[in-house]
Structure formats: C-alpha cells, structure tokens
Amino acid sequence: MTTPPRLEVRDLVRRFDGRTVVDGVSLSIESGQVTCLLGPSGCGKSTTLRMIAGVDMQDEGTIHVDGRLVCDTVFRVPPERRSIGLMFQDFALFPHLSVAENIAFGLPRGSAARDRRVDELLERVSLAGFAPKYPHELSGGEQQRVALVRALAPNPRILLMDEPFSGLDERLRDDIRDDTLALLKEEGTAVLLVTHEPHEAMRMADEIALMRAGRIVQSGAPYNIYNAPVDRAAAAFFSDINILRGTVRGALTETPFGEFLAPGVADGTEVEIVIRPQHLKIDFDRAGRGPNPTPEDGTAARAKVERARFMGRESLVEFRMEAGGEMLKATVPGVFLPGSGTPMWLMIRRDRCFVFPRTG
C-alpha cells in the first residue's frame, strides 16, 4: 500500500457574496516537502491557507491529512486537532508572555520534555539565553525566529506560513529564509508557504504552485516552472520579458530574427514569442555586417541602442529594432554601457524562448 500524502487538498472552492475567490484548488504535499503557493495579491492564497488551517470553511472540496479526512462540506475537525502549525505575517507573539512561555504555549503543561523542547529549539535558532525576554525586547528577525520555533514546538505534521518574511528588513531576508529552510528540513515538516514574491518561492520551494484568479495554473519544481512556463503571464511573473508578435503559416512564424517553430498551432493564429532579457545575445556591428546565422541562434537582426543603464550586478540595455521599430531589452552581466544610437546585432536563443498563442 502506498503512503498517502501528508496534506491532500482536492477541488477546494470558496465564494464570498457570490464571488468565487478560490476556484477548484487541488494540491498535495509530502512530509519534508516545502511547497510555495505563489501568486499576485488577491488571487486567493490566504483564503486557501485559512481553509486548510480550519479557520474558514470551504464551499466545496475536501482536505485530508495523512489520508484522514479533516474537512469536507459537512464534517470538520476543529483547527486545534488538525496537527497543523500556523505562522502568519505579523508573527503575533503574545506580548505578555516571555519567549520561553510563547514557545511552550502549545505544549502539554508541567512536563520536563516541555522545557527541554523549548531549550533545544532556542539553541537551534541561536537564541539560547533569550528565554526570559519579552517580545518587545527582540528585533524583528529575533521575533520571527521565536514565532517559527513556537509554531514548530508541538511537532505539527504540517506548517502553514503566510508571507512569513514580509515584515523583515530586505537585507536580512535571504539569510533568515535560508536558516528557516534548514530548520524546516531538519524537522521534516510538510510546509505550505504563501508568497507573492517569485524570488522567495524560488529560494524556498521544492515545488511551486502558481496561482491566478483562484486557480492553480501551473505547478512543479522551480526549475521547470521558470524554464517551461505555461503561458505568457506565467513567464512574466518571474522576470521581465520581451515579446515579438507573428502569425503562424505552416507551423512557422516569421520574425526579424528568422522563422520560429510553432508546432501544433493552426495556420493564421497570432502568436507571441516570449524571450527573457538575459537570453538575447548581442554582437558588435562589423561595418554593417552581423554574425553568421547559426541553428541555435538563428538569424541576427540589427538594432540601435536606445539607452543603457547600470543596475549593479548587470547592465540593462534597451534596443530599437532597425526593421519594424520594436523595443527589446537585454541584460548583460557586469558593466556594458554602449552609447545611445550605437548600432549592434541581436540574436535570440531559440532554446530559451517560448511561443504562445496571443491572448488579450
């Protein structure tokens, strides 16, 4: 017999005042796995989390933990008996309780194991000695760590985290994310983390579930989501994009960069070729002659630099195509600041671009 997933959510629907806010969400998480529910503000992420936690109830669908039904539309295990830990944006530590009392809050009273668990967790997050302090005496990062170990103290089977790093100083965030991830992996908890930041999801997730308007539009490992986006909006969610437009004739579309394959797309369909700025290749003008076409890069096309800006780790160069006048953005590692009006040649890495039927 196969082991059921730690968390399994099937076809969850939630409506508010006749408006469907969560529209058939299904996902499953194994123990030790971190899944990020990623999507723009208002797409229904927090509502999904609240239903799993048991603080809101779905209109349709089921939630199972380790194969056991915890909630459908008539039956409902109360939140405190779901073995689900919660960690929300504002941490909400109890201000009148010490750090140790905050962490011990969900543990059985009066046991020696309780004190041991508190000490062990404080040590684990480098806060040994903080036990008697009160929340107002701690920095934002320290409060975040206390909130994390408070949620983990009772060994929940599942931890739900809603934008847990958003209140923190930007410069601290990556370190805290890495430390948090290390602890979650050590504890082997199944984690569902809600975020609207692609960078955070890429850094934390084993699996990303990309959500839009109440639905999960794509899920998979970060590498796959980034490199095989399901549509133009999914590509645009992770980085700036360039778009070339064309019409399909015989499974090909014509562009200033030569023909692109559009397999399975009907003749006459308008398509968009999506290319990330880091996948445009730039070559110098050799008295009007460009580089020779290669199978990988296709035909080069001439463009003039519109402007170039230094961004720190990379330079952003905007080009205007000589034929057609479209604007394309390219990023180049380090310092590359050609003057406005400089003619150059651009190529598109065909293995890195996506062709989608045009929408909207």
Ligand SMILES: Nc1ncnc2c1ncn2[C@@H]1O[C@H](COP(=O)(O)OP(=O)(O)OP(=O)(O)O)[C@@H](O)[C@H]1O
């Ligand atoms: N109790 C409620 N009553 C009515 N509408 C609600 C309620 N809770 C959420 N909504 C609406 O449902 C939609 C989804 O909200 P939700 O908080 O789930 O989105 P989100 O993706 O988590 O967004 P954010 O990242 O901004 O928190 C929003 O339009 C919100 O206004």
